[in-house]
Amino acid sequence: MSERPIRILIAKVGLDGHDRGAKVVAAALRDAGMEVVYTGLRKTPAVVVRAALEEDVDAIGVSILSGAHNTVLPRIREALDAEGMTDVILLAGGTIPEADARGLLDAGTVDHVFTPGAPLAGIVDTLKESVYARRAAA
Known part of the structure; x- marks a missing residue:
């Protein structure tokens, strides 16, 4: 019996209207x-x-x-926690300054941050490792 495939939701939150990067990452994950x-x-x-x-x-x-x-991601984490979805991995991508990325990671708001130029293979590998580790711990 094989394990079910990893399921990920890719989202664009707020007024940001540029989604090319999100679509490229989505294609790589597929x-x-x-x-x-x-x-x-x-x-x-x-x-x-x-x-x-x-x-x-x-x-x-x-x-x-x-x-x-720094506004949107904490709201998503809070909503996940309120729904009891503490096992859902939250990844952020885009133009996030290094200091802000570190703050989001240190606060436990997000599990990973990927900035422009992050290798697609690295995103795939990181997501696989994180999901499989969470599943094994459950």
């Missing part, structure tokens, strides 16, 4: 055998978490280019 759900543009944190709950995902990847990462 090519790696993962099931990918894309929310489309301009979603709220509540909509993202509701979709993640309905889709029974292992992870959420949020692409942010607007600079709203």
Whole structure:
């Protein structure tokens, strides 16, 4: 019996209208055998978490280019926690300054941050390792 494929929700939150990077990452994850759900543009944190709950995902990847990462990502984490979805891995990607990325990681808001230029293979490998580790711990 094989394990079910990794399911990830890729989201664009807020007013950010640029989704090329999110679509490139989504394609790489699909090519790696993962099931990918894309929310489309301009979603709220509540909509993202509701979709993640309905889709029974292992992870959420949020692409942010607007600079709203320190507002949006904590709201998503809080909503995940409120729904009891503490096992869902939260990844952030986009133009997030290093100091902000470190703060989000140190606070436990996100599990991983990928900035522009991150190798797609590295994103795939990191997600696989994180999901398999969470599944093994459950």
